[in-house]
Amino acid sequence: MSKENYYPLMADIVKASKLVQEVVFETPLLKNLNLSSKYKANIHLKREDLQLVRSYKIRGAYNKISSLSKEVLAKGIVCASAGNHAQGVAYSCNKLKCFGKIYMPETTPRQKIKQVKMFGGDQVEVILTGDTFDDASAKANADAKELGQAIIHPFDDPKIIEGQGTIGLEILQQFNDPIDYLFLPIGGGGLASGVGAWFKEFSPNTKIIGVEPEGAASMKMAFEKKDNVALDTIDRFVDGAAVRKVGDLTWKICEKVLDRILVVPEGLICSTILQMYNEDAIVAEPAGALSIAALQLMKKEIKGKNVVCVLSGSNNDITRMEEIKERSLLYEGLKHYFMVRFPQRSGALKEFVNDVLSPGDDITHFEYYKKSSREKGPAVIGIEVQNPSDLQRLKQRMTERNFIFKYLNDKTDLFQFIV
Template sequence: MKTKDLYVPHLEHVKRAANTLQGVVAVTPLMNSLTYSKAFHSNIMLKREDLQLVRSYKIRGAYNKISTLTEEEKQRGIVCASAGNHAQGVALSCKLLGIQGTIYMPSPTPKQKVEQVEMFGESFVSIVLKGDTFDDSYKAAMINCQAEQKTFVHPFDDEKVIEGQATVALEILSQSSETIDYIFVPVGGGGLASGVSSVIKLISPTTKVIGVEPEGAPSMQKAFLYGEPVELPQIEKFVDGAAVQRVGDKTFAICQQHLDAMITVSEGKVCQTILELYNKDAIVVEPAGALTLSALDQFKDEIKGKNVVCVVSGSNNDITRTAEIKERALLHANLKHYFIVRFPQRAGALKEFVAEILGPNDDITHFEYSKKHNRENGPAVVGIELKTEADLAPLVERMKKRNFYGDYLNNKPDLFQFLV
């Protein structure tokens, strides 16, 4: 895209969006995080978009877009595709504006998010679960949209949506009494990042804006690498609010010009952050909402003594995912390990393993014989949780010395996927 053709939100349009959103969206707090400020020796502030009525910033772009439709477009109705948060924003907007909407969501969308969409939209929305990813839902939604001549409300690659999301930046700048050195913003399709970065660079050009996306879905990072949006053949769907196979054309062009860096964080690190926020600060976030705080480790030297804002984008987490979140966090910290244990052909081998091979702080969290017959002497898959990462090497050494060691499964993805 040529520079002269590049769409960048005009500040007056973003301010107009902010006026449109008055009384509809909350002016969410910009609060200091004592926990993270102390850990990184900086002033870490959280922009709490998880505290919106729909529990994410997505209501901003959705309402701003739908409110600009003509009366004829409103009569025909709207269609959208979403992994969950955009759907909730669209659903509430439809109800508030009295417009009928059809919402396409991926089949694996957490039940909690589907129920929230139904609650916010009531009789004004119908939900269609289609495909495995956002991109599958998007394609199905576009077919329906064209067939019935309805307006498609894009979750990120739309000017009015971008302008709505950009109001987050206006609030941040008005709420901080000090110059902001860094803003970390989560990236899925790029709507929030493009809106925030464009406004920040207009008003506070010295502020560095860092985009953060999940390691398993690096669609914006790949777009930066190739100089244009590319469709990833497959993605890790765990961070569902930020897992898209292709970023938008408009959002990419804006982010390419205005983001100072585009980085990824691992899903395991995201899980650690989710647990830390809950256990230390009683803040509940979804995986996408933990992306920005998960990135601070990579900038720990640069941000020391600086004023830093992390956008906490949403809190639509499904409690049924808690076990998986804990498991991924432990694996990332190298505290959870899976082995094939071959019990020696001698009496009392299982008792010996528990009493003499395991360390005093080691805990068996998974145990399954690989063969249902010969249970006392057959090999078993054993999951062990350690107290510290340093406990692993001595454990493996004891297993090998006493002929219990069969194989280590954590670094064998083809086998490991059946356990986690």
């Protein structure tokens, strides 16, 4: 079969499943009581966050690197990754005793960089370059070509796809009843391709839902354009799925196996991360929470159904929690930013606090725009309210008391610059 016409063979996924047992274990498929109760469905999570490298990426990486000849391995291998694939490659290099150069975006969370170095030991070199996965990938490809080294692509490779497909094999072995819906996160499409192909063969009645972040919906764009085009810009927040362009192989496979693609706002992903942590003590990274966040968008359809979500990773940096909380509050309509020009009278700031804010409101950000004009110049104010409906009443009280203001949340460019 030519690469252009590639589609995963079930026998190759079975072969990969036996091979990766050297480095992975069969992660549990656990019913989540909180989610099942919330959505009135039978919801199970495939806990790939519990792998040694805390994501499913070790499956494809080890399957690919193990397939290379001794001569190729002796030259060393190269990969580009936003984090999880890098850890899988690093661990595989250490296990197979081959040297690997790992290119990562400079924006990669430090926690992921540290883990890559730990798993790889003296068998890997980490090179930080560019702002996105695509930047790192371009540099990795150029250097690998110059040195004649093998590229371990994070998603657009048959061996990677077959390795990720082993998750599908495990799920159907673990779940005895028919599965109505399967939710799969999509970055470059390797996981969705492999698992989706297995399900189409052995569970054809399951609705397979691919899930992308709103700020990097490259697979959905490819579906709509009928062409694997690259996005002009992406939001890098969901770093494990922030890909400008999906794989040429994975796009074609996903066209055959996915029943639907959902695009999830980053704020909803953040709310899901906090919910999973607070209710189930599960630490999900943004890409890991994608499939679970998508349940909210299909809550009517999944009611009473058997649902499986792949929780793909837990490599979350604790230093990002403030940003995660901020994005969640903004999405939930509980945090609002204003540029307020105070009336030029004494006591205006006191009046704002006492008479404009309600007892449940909390000022979480306050910064004068002109430091020399206290109580007279404009100020940027962040206010956390108790309910989304409180916003309109807050605006009304400011207007009634002659506080001139601009609401910043819906002014995207200005809002991002200030906040």
